[in-house]
Amino acid sequence: GENVEQHPSTLSVQEGDSAVIKCTYSDSASNYFPWYKQELGKRPQLIIDIRSNVGEKKDQRIAVTLNKTAKHFSLHITETQPEDSAVYFCAAWNAGNMLTFGGGTRLMVKP
Amino acid sequence: EAGVTQSPTHLIKTRGQQVTLRCSPISGHTSVYWYQQALGLGLQFLLWYDEGEERNRGNFPPRFSGRQFPNYSSELNVNALELEDSALYLCASSSIPGSFSNQPQHFGDGTRLSIL
Numbered sequence: 025g026e027n028v029e030q031h032p033s034t035l036s037v038q039e040g041d042s043a044v045i046k047c048t049y050s051d052s053a054s055n056y057f058p059w060y061k062q063e064l065g066k067r068p069q070l071i072i073d074i075r076s077n078v079g080e081k082k083d084q085r086i087a088v089t090l091n092k093t094a095k096h097f098s099l100h101i102t103e104t105q106p107e108d109s110a111v112y113f114c115a116a117w118n119a120g121n122m123l124t125f126g127g128g129t130r131l132m133v134k135p
Numbered sequence: 136e137a138g139v140t141q142s143p144t145h146l147i148k149t150r151g152q153q154v155t156l157r158c159s160p161i162s163g164h165t166s167v168y169w170y171q172q173a174l175g176l177g178l179q180f181l182l183w184y185d186e187g188e189e190r191n192r193g194n195f196p197p198r199f200s201g202r203q204f205p206n207y208s209s210e211l212n213v214n215a216l217e218l219e220d221s222a223l224y225l226c227a228s229s230s231i232p233g234s235f236s237n238q239p240q241h242f243g244d245g246t247r248l249s250i251l
Contacts, residue, residue: 122183
């Protein structure tokens with residue numbers, strides 16, 4: 025089955041700096057890659073997603089890149105703010121008809 | 136537009152008991168997914184229902200089961216509760232999955248289940 029690995033598990037940045045979270049997946053048939061942000065005690069919220077026919081997608085300070093050949097995708101957050109502090113999860117939808125999540129990255133933005 | 140709603144928000148049970156969790160999807164969504172999120176861990180896929188049928192299940196024992204009703208709401212049933220079943224159970228919904236790729240899943244607030 026699909027295996028999604030996410031790194032780093034924790035990331036601490038200074039406010040205003042950029043943050044990058046990387047994920048790799050194992051199933052080359054995976055074709056949809058969402059990213060979720062989960063604040064403490066709250067529901068995971070979809071922040072951006074990318075499909076396998078696209079290499080990059082941006083939404084204001086957030087961008088996601090996908091390298092199908094290498095089977096990895098990354099989340100980039102620019103000009104980080106304290107409210108970006110949360111746990112971020114990547115996921116991959118594969119031919120097995122399920123969404124497999126990475127282990128999560130705890131992002132801490134220090135003011 | 137109302138989001139995904141789950142009930143109850145919290146539940147305390149003892150080992151061996153049975154529990155039923157409920158989920159109402161976003162209006163217009165026909166697919167419902169269930170996930171388990173143990174404390175400090177990631178989301179593990181449990182079950183996927185679409186149009187009343189179970190479409191897929193994750194690597195969980197048969198005592199985890201569920202169903203989807205004609206109005207697309209869903210129930211997750213867990214029998215013979217064990218201590219390790221303590222977790223946040225999240226429900227998500229999406230519109231009809233396309234043949235090429237999945238549609239975005241939107242989550243509810245979850246039900247926190249504690250087993251004593």
